[in-house]
Amino acid sequence: MPMKLRPVILALLLLVLQDAAARGVYQDPDAFLNEVFAGEPPGPQVLWLRGEIKKTAEEILGHRYGSLRVRYWQQGDRTAWILEEIGKEEPITTGLVVRRGRMERLRVLVYRESRGGEVRYDFFTDQFRDASLGADQALDRTIDNISGATLSVRALTKLARLALYFDGQVTASHVTPSP
Amino acid sequence: MSHHHPRRRRLKLRSFYIWHRYVGLTAALLVLILAVTGLALNHTERWQLDSRHVTWDWVLDWYGVEAPAQSLSFLAGNQRISQMGRHLYLDRAELPGEYDSLRGAVALREWLVVAADQSLLLLSPDGELIERLTGHDGVPAGLQSVGISPVGQLVVRGGHGIYAPDEEFLDWGHWYGNLELVQWSAPSPLPPALRGDLARHYRTEVLPLERVLLDLHSGRIFGSWGVYLMDAAALFLLFLAGSGSWLWIQQRRKRLTHRRAQARAAAHRSAKPIETP
Numbered sequence: 247m248p249m250k251l252r253p254v255i256l257a258l259l260l261l262v263l264q265d266a267a268a269r270g271v272y273q274d275p276d277a278f279l280n281e282v283f284a285g286e287p288p289g290p291q292v293l294w295l296r297g298e299i300k301k302t303a304e305e306i307l308g309h310r311y312g313s314l315r316v317r318y319w320q321q322g323d324r325t326a327w328i329l330e331e332i333g334k335e336e337p338i339t340t341g342l343v344v345r346r347g348r349m350e351r352l353r354v355l356v357y358r359e360s361r362g363g364e365v366r367y368d369f370f371t372d373q374f375r376d377a378s379l380g381a382d383q384a385l386d387r388t389i390d391n392i393s394g395a396t397l398s399v400r401a402l403t404k405l406a407r408l409a410l411y412f413d414g415q416v417t418a419s420h421v422t423p424s425p
Numbered sequence: 426m427s428h429h430h431p432r433r434r435r436l437k438l439r440s441f442y443i444w445h446r447y448v449g450l451t452a453a454l455l456v457l458i459l460a461v462t463g464l465a466l467n468h469t470e471r472w473q474l475d476s477r478h479v480t481w482d483w484v485l486d487w488y489g490v491e492a493p494a495q496s497l498s499f500l501a502g503n504q505r506i507s508q509m510g511r512h513l514y515l516d517r518a519e520l521p522g523e524y525d526s527l528r529g530a531v532a533l534r535e536w537l538v539v540a541a542d543q544s545l546l547l548l549s550p551d552g553e554l555i556e557r558l559t560g561h562d563g564v565p566a567g568l569q570s571v572g573i574s575p576v577g578q579l580v581v582r583g584g585h586g587i588y589a590p591d592e593e594f595l596d597w598g599h600w601y602g603n604l605e606l607v608q609w610s611a612p613s614p615l616p617p618a619l620r621g622d623l624a625r626h627y628r629t630e631v632l633p634l635e636r637v638l639l640d641l642h643s644g645r646i647f648g649s650w651g652v653y654l655m656d657a658a659a660l661f662l663l664f665l666a667g668s669g670s671w672l673w674i675q676q677r678r679k680r681l682t683h684r685r686a687q688a689r690a691a692a693h694r695s696a697k698p699i700e701t702p
Binding site for chain 1: 521549553554555556557561562593595596
């Protein structure tokens with residue numbers, strides 16, 4: 247192989263590997279629930295999206311939610327949700343845990359886009375920890391964007407708002423003040 | 426010899442003008458296609474050219490887009506679930522998502538339950554998706570068909586037995602009733618009128634506008650010769666760029682020569698001694 251071509255081929259190879267690396271199943275939804283509930287997840291329950299709930303979910307997402315009911319798992323004051331939202335073209339499957347109206351955990355379970363997979367890393371998802379809903383169902387904090395992953399960041403922010411809103415509907419919980 | 430030189434140059438220039446004009450006229454239509462399609466393709470995402478589909482019959486015919494000859498259809502209550510290609514339809518309305526194999530459909534209470542691939546779609550009577558259930562939600566692996574038990578319960582034939590969910594589809598278990606009494610969902614012929622409508626709809630969901638623009642841009646829409654046609658357009662453009670520049674240089678040189686000649690004549694006139702009476 248000519249020496250001059252080597253850096254070009256290496257760069258192309260890295261690009262392909264980067265694309266392949268972004269996509270993947272990072273945690274099976276069942277494994278996520280097992281981890282959240284220490285190996286004993288409660289049975290699922292459903293929240294029906296009707297009337298005001300359906301309307302608010304649509305406002306948060308900017309489009310209709312894909313189905314008329316959403317599955318969730320509740321144990322004590324914690325609820326777990328597995329939700330999907332499209333980043334650019336493909337849905338991002340995300341596991342979210344809410345406790346007393348605050349986000350306890352957000353984890354990307356399945357990422358299908360070719361770019362923007364950085365949103366799965368802790369440095370990004372940690373920003374959602376303890377977030378709660380403020381006025382107009384907006385998060386009480388600003389989530390820093392990741393260059394090149396703007397649409398995935400937006401999708402996860404919407405899912406965090408949605409999970410917090412849904413939690414409020416099923417637990418009627420009160421947000422505890424920040425420590 | 427030197428006497429004929431300017432005339433030959435004029436003739437050469439004139440001939441070049443004519444070539445430039447006719448090549449320009451010939452290339453105009455192709456350049457127009459290249460420019461318009463190139464402009465549109467530059468904004469594919471903004472104009473959603475990849476998600477909008479061509480609906481003109483003559484373009485679809487040109488591309489040979491045909492609806493699949495075979496289509497599966499199941500009657501569920503008084504509604505019909507059909508598959509055309511990878512699309513599912515409730516009567517004439519398309520359902521979200523794409524599926525490889527439709528396995529059955531039944532009416533259950535006020536809902537419709539559709540088995541497709543390894544999932545169950547719970548639909549409201551107007552086709553709204555209530556929930557899509559997969560293996561994570563308890564749907565048995567190796568899903569083969571769906572049916573209704575004598576007591577009106579949903580029954581699912583999986584790869585390892587017969588299963589049934591609870592009323593809310595939250596919990597699944599083995600079903601041990603009499604299999605002969607189960608009304609299994611069975612395919613039935615698609616009425617010709619409905620098949621025609623679905624085939625028409627299917628055709629309009631296949632060909633993205635971006636594909637047609639790309640093929641127009643490259644010339645492939647006209648077959649293998651179309652590519653050479655666009656190659657010719659590119660060569661014409663190269664020729665026009667060269668001939669246009671050359672003509673401009675010739676004109677400029679001519680103007681400069683003319684100006685210099687005028688300047689020399691003026692200088693000559695002013696240098697003449699004034700004759701005194």
